[in-house]
Amino acid sequence: ETITIATVNNGDMIRMQGLTDDFTAKNPDIEVEWVTLEENVLRQRVTTDIATKGGQYDVMTIGTYEVPIWGKQGWLVSLNDLPESYDVDDLLPAIRGGLTVDGELYAAPFYGESSMVMYRTDLMEKAGLEMPEAPTWDFIAEAARAMTDKENEVYGICMRGKAGWGENVAFITAMSNSFGARWFDMDWKPQFDQQAWKDTLTFYLDLMKDAGPPGASSNGFNENLALFQTGKCGMWIDATVAASFVTNPEDSEVADKVGFALAPDKGLGKRSNWLWAWSLAIPAGTDNEAAAKKFVEWATSKEYLELVASNEGWANVPPGTRTSLYENPEYKKVPFAEMTLQSINSADPQHPTVDPVPYVGVQFVAIPEFQGLATVIGQQFSAALAGTITADQALRSAQQVATREMTKAGYIK
Amino acid sequence: MGRIILEQVTKSFGDVNVIPPLDLEIEDGEFVVFVGPSGCGKSTLLRLIAGLEDVSSGQISIDGRAATELPPAKRGLAMVFQSYALYPHMSVRKNISFPLKMAGLDQAEQNKRVEAAAKVLNLTDYLDRRPGQLSGGQRQRVAIGRAIVREPAAFLFDEPLSNLDAALRVNMRLEISELHNSLETTMIYVTHDQVEAMTMADKIVVLRAGHIEQVGTPLDLYRNPRNLFVAGFIGSPKMNFIEGAEAAKHNAATIGIRPEHLSISKSEGQWKGTVGVSEHLGSDTFLHVHAKDLTSEPITVRSDGEVDIHHGDTVFLSPQDDKIHRFDKEGLRIS
Amino acid sequence: MGRIILEQVTKSFGDVNVIPPLDLEIEDGEFVVFVGPSGCGKSTLLRLIAGLEDVSSGQISIDGRAATELPPAKRGLAMVFQSYALYPHMSVRKNISFPLKMAGLDQAEQNKRVEAAAKVLNLTDYLDRRPGQLSGGQRQRVAIGRAIVREPAAFLFDEPLSNLDAALRVNMRLEISELHNSLETTMIYVTHDQVEAMTMADKIVVLRAGHIEQVGTPLDLYRNPRNLFVAGFIGSPKMNFIEGAEAAKHNAATIGIRPEHLSISKSEGQWKGTVGVSEHLGSDTFLHVHAKDLTSEPITVRSDGEVDIHHGDTVFLSPQDDKIHRFDKEGLRIS
Amino acid sequence: MATQHSKSAARFMISPAVLLLLGWMLIPLSLTLYFSFLRYNLLMPGTEEWAGFLNYRFFLTDPAFFDAIWNTLLLVGGVLVITIVGGVLLALLLDQPFWGQGIVRILVIAPFFVMPTVSALVWKNMFMNPVNGLFAFLAKAVGLEPFDFLAHAPLSSIILIVAWGWLPFATLILLTALQSLDSEQLEAAEMDGASWLSRFFYIMLPHLSRAITVVILIQTIFLLSVFAEILVTTNGGPGTATTNLTFLVYAQSLLQFDVGAGSAGGVVAIILANIVAIFLMRMIGKNLDA
Amino acid sequence: MARAVTPARKATVTVFAWGVGLLIFFPILWTILTSFKTEAEAIASPPSFVGFDWTLENYSTVMERSNYFLHFLNSVVISVGSTLIGLLVAIPAAWSMAFVPGKRTKDVLMWMLSTKMLPPVGVLIPIYLIFRDTGLLDTRTGLVIVLTLINLPIIVWMLYTYFKEIPVDILEAARMDGASLRAEIIYVLTPMAVPGIASTLLLNIILAWNEAFWTLNLTAANAAPLTAFIASYSSPEGLFYAKLSAASTMAIAPILIMGWFSQKQLVRGLTFGAVK
């Protein structure tokens, strides 16, 4: 039996690929084929395949955005029947919640992430400030402006600016949650014309203008990572996985000067951190369901975490999926472990916003139309960041586009 | 072997009627030359015979077999193109043996025939060269070689010498004539060169706009051109034509006299004129004499060697009476 | 205007010495023809004069001005290329006016001159066509037109007629001659055609391997070739050479006699031989006579009109004594 | 050659190519056409229903639509201008005798072998990045403010990246065309008193016109569907500054898997491409006959 | 224009041409250099040109992580296969158009080219469905078919222009020599058009090699070519420039080397064909 696994080309997945031998040793009758792709390409391919029942893959790596949509369509095999030893209850509740539809677990989380603030302890000190564990946006803004030293190419804050639903839209949406904004009201009416959105965007743009790096409108995760690692960012608000990169002395010039804090809030009860989990799911109708399940079980099990730990050290274990990991004394020594857990726990995909919303998802809206819509809106936001349009214009066209699309898709009657 | 008959053959390209109905018989072993002004249909006629074009109507038979519908490969004819059309990627040997290979002959037989042909054509030393490494004359011999190995019913030549320089032309002309003598195969040869036509042909076919104006031996055409067109076309420098009173004296609408049949004198003669341009070739001198009362064109006179006559001299011309050609109003010969 | 002097001019391409030191004077208004075998350096010489190649050493002066270092555009010469080198994307009018435009003449003046040139060359009806839509002869006239509008110090022609068919060549030859008569500009003309050289030149320069073998008027070269090379090169069909005993009789290593200076008879004459190929042109007959005891090559005889002599006949040849050319061991003329 | 035999042979021999392409065109095209009239989202199976011109209405009234057309034209035009002007200049340069001609030629041709995604990533991150990129480094080295290419000149930057990839192709074709120019024509012009510039404008450039049409034709075909470079660098932004038609259709059909809308976009793109094609063919038709 | 080129002028041209050549080549050179750096050095500022610690680490990582040779083999099979099949179909078609032109020949040619203008994203879903139903997904055969079809117009067109330059005389001569149509094409036309065919072949291999849309969307594990290999290195979470550079170098190296060896052929073929 051969199973074909589609994965994203992130470090943890690559590591899993390297450890395949452990799985095949335990299951000698199963052979594993890997298809490793860049995120966008992967998403496009697995979606095409599952929607057309192409049947090319037995295991797919998908995110918290896809699971609810696909689960609802019945495209995924339910994982409720995983054996006792798997210990489903050990999964972090926020993560598990995001992968569950109507009580059925449709995907097993491989690693989970939220977002948090990473900052330069040395620069913070130089600015004469001290980072609280749970900062507010106002503190962040103050600190960023204080840290900025453009002459020496030090920029107080790095945030995502590149257009894209997984790039700037994810970031700004999570941020807007803390400002009390939301995408849609309970009647699916777009809310970009509300003050909360205006506050969010204005705050974001002003801060980036004063304390952000040049070219921010095309910066995504990797661009910011490069900036931070070369010592050009005072603070960086982004995915928790980045923590292991910025503290790795091999790649990072500032490895020993990084501190962590929760994503900021605005005092409205919601923080601006997101929640994402790359998860393994099995398309319904695959010929190799049993083998695929075995694989999913193996890859997301506690034993796998230990396997990675024994091979590569605890710092490289895929984070953010199991409570037991964070209770492990060895893992607790990892500097960012605690903050990651807290961040994840403080996100709630079922109730992401201050006001109620009809959708699931923190930094996204789990409806099929979201990707296209958010791409267009992301372009507006990045245009505003690039300075070609104002915040008002950006929001106005966002509202317009969203209304159009939602009308077309039939949400707005 | 090699008798080719065209009956009522016509050819049009779209609306343009290039060959009106045309009949022609070519006997076995004959060397026939097609001449005519550019665009008169010489090549077209050759290509119709070869089968490279379809006739619009009419019949072609080769050796008594109806050939009208046969594709070129089946007609058993060989053609030498103006450009030689050698296969540039094949050695001379391969070029020559190509038709044999196509006919499915075995290798030994192919070699034998190629060697034989190469010997005849003096190409033995060049068999392994590519056409690009040969001189013009050698290329032409390869083209002929490719044609003769097959022992075709007839050879068709479309202006094969027109690409060569003067010296080579003379040589090749002699070689083709000798080849004809030794093979005794029918040859149809298109040229616009007077000397080639006159020296090589058993029979010349003079064409004008797809029409046959006259068919005959070279000397026959030279001596007895059927009409003004043929008279003017055959012979170089061309025949002088005189109309009007002088022609009427001979009971003709036009009379013609060749430059070589006029004698010139400073003192006396039949027609008076002034010398215009004179061209001294050493061996001959061509004098262009303006005789305004006879004709507006200058009259060309050829005289042997060098003559002591200069631009502007007044001279007298005397035609050889028995060499005067007479033509009626329609331009037909009066005999 | 138009006096061109070459002093000790040499030209090498890399190691190959194409022109050894060469001196030549061309007078104003002269029509000079360069002849010589292929590759002897005719084109090179022309291109040196034009400035399209640099001389390796030596001086060129045009009209008394040193021109050796001048770029082509500044020499005031016009060249007509063998391929005509017309600008394919320009109309005839544009082609002809191009040099005027480059000289910065105003539109009205350009038009006037183009019209005038077109009239001389009979091109008025074709001014708006592209070169691709013209016949060979017309193209050539355009090339000449482009040259004459400028009123250059001299014209350079590199085998301008070699691409044309026989009939056109004759016409164009006459036209160029007339042009020379009317413009009276120096013309340098390269050709490998005997007839052109003989009929057009005021002065012929015979080249061999970059050397000047002889310079003189056409008839001078025809009558008094300085050596065997010139004797064989000038005249068509070429001079017959006889060595050995017969030559010794005339106190020479080699004697030469032109085909037109031999008379043929069936009954009596000086040399005996057998007739090989005979070529009947109507106006002349070329007989190739094998006279084994004299020379291994057949002796060519030209006789006027038609003669009643056939393949295989035994004949006798008599040279005109005063037309025999004598050469010494080195091939130099003995006079 | 025009005998009955050869005509029927010709018809027979051209048919495989024609049939294959006809199939390739008709089958997906008719399916696309059909889908374009459906409300059909891959992610919501079972909801397909006839939608009439809804998809077209939405596609054509998309605020980005006219921007996309405009960007497409700018992109195609910009790249064509750069590659042709650059190609002519390069061809002139490479046609001169100099040492190491062969190697330089390869250096110039090499970008053609680089996959679009790779070249876009390399340009974006290693060159145009305003902080870490080489251009920024150079700017700083001479004391200038680094320029933020992808934010402030996004389309031009993409044009630059794409043009870099296609410049070799144009150079190659133009170089070979230049080499086929009859040197006697240039000499004739020189005798006629033409300066170097005059020779270039009056002789060389007209001679190159056929090659230039060839370049325009082939490149246009490929440039109309430029996509990878945009996806990698700007994702169509900022705003709609770099959204071309292909990207717009991509956003419609592959991001939200709205097959209906994507198909409608595809049909529109095909129609527009063919308008460009007809225009091109007119121009080429004349030049190709020569 | 055989006037002597002065050494001074030649030297100037040499310097200038090399400058321009290196400038154009620089991004590739930079990619190759980067592939020998560590990730940290790859983003270091100021960038270092040669004064870094050369490492082969990226290459070994890349080789370890993915089956380069499978991808490479797939690329070769797919690009060469589709080009060869394309030629097989295109040669007769180009023969017809070049040597037996009819009134519609031009239109057919233009129509063929216009099929190239079909935007691939617009027809992905239909093709995907067709491939799913015919079992062609993730097979080399499937990709060969698609790439043949999308490149066929270009092949036909290029061959057509090359064939137009071949004198009809020679084909007619073959016919007079008794060659059948097949023999005429195999023994006479094809060998004569070799330079043209070779450059068509090369150009199409390059185009097929770099084709990324179809090759990515219609393959999974078995038939994925180098474009998919590249796609597994572009923008993951984390630094990737050095590894991407290594992967890119490996992906373009074969075609670059092939280009190098066939440079003359390419230039000659293009002269001979595309441009009269």
Ligand SMILES: Nc1ncnc2c1ncn2[C@@H]1O[C@H](COP(=O)(O)OP(=O)(O)OP(=O)(O)O)[C@@H](O)[C@H]1O
């Ligand atoms: N394929 C064709 N389509 C249309 N007209 C043609 C075609 N081929 C030849 N013709 C016309 O037919 C006439 C005869 O052409 P052909 O080539 O037989 O002349 P030719 O006597 O060989 O002339 P030349 O001495 O110049 O070779 C010409 O007027 C020519 O324009």
Ligand SMILES: Nc1ncnc2c1ncn2[C@@H]1O[C@H](COP(=O)(O)OP(=O)(O)OP(=O)(O)O)[C@@H](O)[C@H]1O
């Ligand atoms: N650029 C060049 N490089 C090397 N050799 C050359 C070059 N140009 C001409 N030659 C050589 O110089 C000699 C003279 O050439 P040129 O073209 O002047 O001959 P030609 O007398 O015009 O011959 P033809 O009658 O064949 O035109 C030839 O041997 C030729 O090979």
Ligand SMILES: [Mg+2]
């Ligand atoms: Mg003809």
Ligand SMILES: [Mg+2]
């Ligand atoms: Mg010459």
